[in-house]
Every structure is written in C-alpha cells, then in structure tokens.
Amino acid sequence: MFKEIKLLFTNRALIQELVKKGIRLKYRNSFLGIIWSLFEPVLSITTMVIVFGTLFGHKEPEFILYVACGRLLFSFFSEGTLSACNSVRNNAELIKKVYIPNLFFPVSEILWRFIVFLISLIVLVPLIIIFRIKITVNIFLAFIALALLFILTLSMGIILSIVNVYFRDVEFLWKVITTIIMYLSAVFYYPNAILESDWGFLLNCNPFFSILQLFRVGVSCAEFSPWFIWYPLIFSILLSALSLLFYYFNHRKLILYV
Amino acid sequence: MPDNNTTPSVVVSDLGIQLYLGRNHSAYLKDTLLDTLKGQRPEHRQKFWALRNISFTLYPGDRLAILGTNGSGKSTLLKAISDIYTPNEGYIEKHGTLAPLLELGAGFNSYYNAVENIYLYGTILGYSRSFLSERINEIITFAELEDFADVPIKNYSSGMRSRLGFAICTSINPDILILDEVFAVGDAKFRKKSEERLMKIINDKTTVLFVSHSLELVQNICNKGLILQKGKPVALGEIDETVSCYKKLIGIENPEKKVNV
Structure with a gap:
C-alpha cells in the first residue's frame, strides 16, 4: 500500500508524462491552445445567466459570479470523476503488457484536469474587477475549497476507476448520479428556499454543495456557515481513506478483469 | 556455466497463477444487483490454473528458452516475472534491473x-x-x-x-531481459539488424527469458530450455536436449499437422 503511494512519488516522471499527455492531446489541434478552455465555460456561463437570471429575476451582478463559480467547479468535478472512472479500463492494453500501478491512471487524469481547471478560473477575474466585488481575507476559504475539491474528486475517481473494471455499467450510472448531484448543488440557483424547506438535508448531505458554497464565500458571493468547512473536510478525509483501502484490497486483482 | 556462488538473478519457486475464464458471468452492476435482489447468489467466476508447479533458478548469464504450443502459459510466465500477474502460489524473486519486451x-x-x-x-x-x-x-x-x-x-x-x-x-x-516474439519485426533487413542489436545488449552477465516459435533462433541464443504444456512444466534442462524433446513432443501430439506441412 505505502509502497504504491511511494511509487507515485519515486515515479514522478511517469505521472508528469501522463499529465502532459492529457493536456497536450486535449489542446493539440486547437488554434488557440489552452486559451480555448476559457471560451467554452464563458459561453455556457452566459447562457445559464441569461436563462436562470431571467427565470428567477436575478438582475444583480453577483449572480453572474455566483453561476460562474458553480459552472466551473462542477464541470471539474463531473469531468474529472468521469474520466478517472474510465482511466484504468482505457489503459487495459497497456497494463496487460507493462507493470504500472493502476493508481497512476486516475491520479494523472485528475491532475491534468485540475491544472486546466485552475487555468479556467481566470474567467472569474474580469467578473470580480468589472462588478467591483470586494475581495477580503475570506479568499483563503476559496483555496481551502479548491484543496477539498481536489481530494474529493481524486478519491471518488480512484474508487470509480476500480469499480468500473468489475462492472462496465458504472460509467453510465455515474453519469446519472452526477446529473442528480448537479441539481442538488445549487449550481445555478440560490439555495436559501430549499435549505429552509424540509428538503434542506438534500443539499446539506451533498459534500460538493458545501465545497462550492465555501468557494463562493471566498469570492464574496455567498454567506458563510461552519458546516461548509467541517462537513466536506470530514467527508473528504473519510472518502480518501476509503479509496486507498479499496485500492489496497483490489489493485492486484484488476488485471484479471480488465 | 555460471558458478553457483553468485546470487541468482531470477528465482521462480513452485509458481502457480490462476486466471479467470469469465464464462456465464455478467460484468454489469445492474445484473448483479438484480440477481442479489432475486436471492440468487452471484455465480463465482470459473478459475483455471494458467501455470502451476513452475520452479527454476537462473544465474546471471543464463538464457532460458520457454517452449510450448499456443496457450501453454509461456506469456503468462513472462508476465508474472514482469510483475503484471501476482502469484497465487509460490513466489518469484528478482535481482537487477528488468526490461520487459x-x-x-x-x-x-x-x-x-x-x-x-x-x-x-x-x-x-x-x-x-x-x-x-x-x-x-x-x-x-x-x-x-x-x-x-x-x-x-x-x-x-x-x-x-x-x-x-x-x-x-x-x-x-538491463540485467534481466524478457523477450516475447520480438523478432517478428519489420522486413528481412531490419530483422537482421535487430538480431545484431539484441546480441549486443545480451552480454555474459545478462539473464534472458525468451519465448519464440523459431527453434533455430532459440538454439542460437539460449543455453537452457523449459517446456510448458497446459501450464505445467514438462522438461527443464540444457537447450539441445529440450529442443529435441520439444520436437518429439509436438511431433507426437499432432501427427496430421506434420503431414500437412
């Protein structure tokens, strides 16, 4: 177990190479390269703001920032977990030929997506400047949120990558589940009405919702609650421990199933 | 002959590898959950011994040919030594850098x-x-x-x-070189070139495990031979004896094939 984790560090070169491969292949043939990764979220954020802003009657500029945070964080979470889910299976031919610890695939997949995601956060800067949103010391909460999001996505990705080797339909099930998580995360609406209703627990039980709110507190477009720190913190720690245990008990068997 | 005081580079002791057949087994979570709800216990995957009771020791400079018909476990053995499969029985010890080809x-x-x-x-x-x-x-x-x-x-x-x-x-x-049919590469000219290159990286301290169906090549490169049949060792010894034993074995096994060829 610890040997495998140590391997991740001693074999940094391979992780680096796999991370580079992910980024390079994604932006290889696009004219603007990695800059293109900014246009796609801008387009979908604009659409969301027009549709839901009109629908719910939100005219204030904070709503744009609010939706932008939701869209950016959620797409990292959903794309990251989904691509990690397929990562071991996609490399089946390779791991049948050369010994590579299976952990390398979800880890490198999530790492390169995290780097692209961090770059895409640049989208928020003009919004903060244009709407003169006050950035306070709370900004450190946004960094905590990013760290928690990384741990949550990585642990979930590791578990999914293993389960998906045993059961091929996990990939499709997970797509259904991420859609449900999206609706239960207040990506494009203010959560107050739901939190005050009897259904509030649905949002509060969702660790992604808390991480997203914590990030929004960091950029001054949501109100703070201690729950947003403690719940995802405990959840992420438990989930990462679980994912490593799960990995430990399964990683040598996967080769027989891929 | 390598002298026996040096540490062996590869030790395979009573190795057994089990693989799954995957017959009648659903790879879908939905099916498995439904079966569980219906009260049916999920069927256990059928296993078979792809390799069993394999033991040998190689010293630096030993070059072992692994012979056998298709499906006899040759590649499984190489994969087990390359760390891809974990032994279900016995163990494998290696000393030195390993290059799997x-x-x-x-x-x-x-x-x-x-x-x-x-x-x-x-x-x-x-x-x-x-x-x-x-x-x-x-x-x-x-x-x-x-x-x-x-x-x-x-x-x-x-x-x-x-x-x-x-x-x-x-x-x-590398100290230990694992070769699986790598000579089937390129045209005749490149094949010759690659044989020469391979000979250059195999020196008197390199341990080689070699799988090939070309008996001539095997006799050129190797000094020891191991014959596998359905995952079990049939013969282990000096290369010339093993090759003639192998020729006899496939001759007896498929008499019609010989006529066809």
Missing part, C-alpha cells in the same frame, strides 16, 4: 509523434528523461524514421511502429 509499442499514443512517443513509452518502461534525451537520435536512426520523427504515429505503417518500439526497448542494458 512484451509486445512492442503497447504504450504508444497514436496522436503523438515519434519523439513524444519515445519519451512516453520510455518513461513507462522506467527510463529517466535525461537518459532518453541522450539516446533519442540513436533510437530514431536505428528505427530508420529520420524523415518521419514529427509525424503522428497513427500515420505510421505497422512495421514502422514496431521498429520504433523495438528501438526504444533495446536502447538499454
């Missing part, structure tokens, strides 16, 4: 060009970046790809691809 080019990315693939595949095989930078020109020259180094390899012919794979794999001097 199982099916060339498995780690290639088809959208990458030759140079990028050398770094990617080389890193997968465990070589450092600086090591690869030093050898990159030599690898491309050997693979005869000077004019195509910046072309994505999806546009390569299969021969070009395996030449590149071979050139990367053989650009090192």
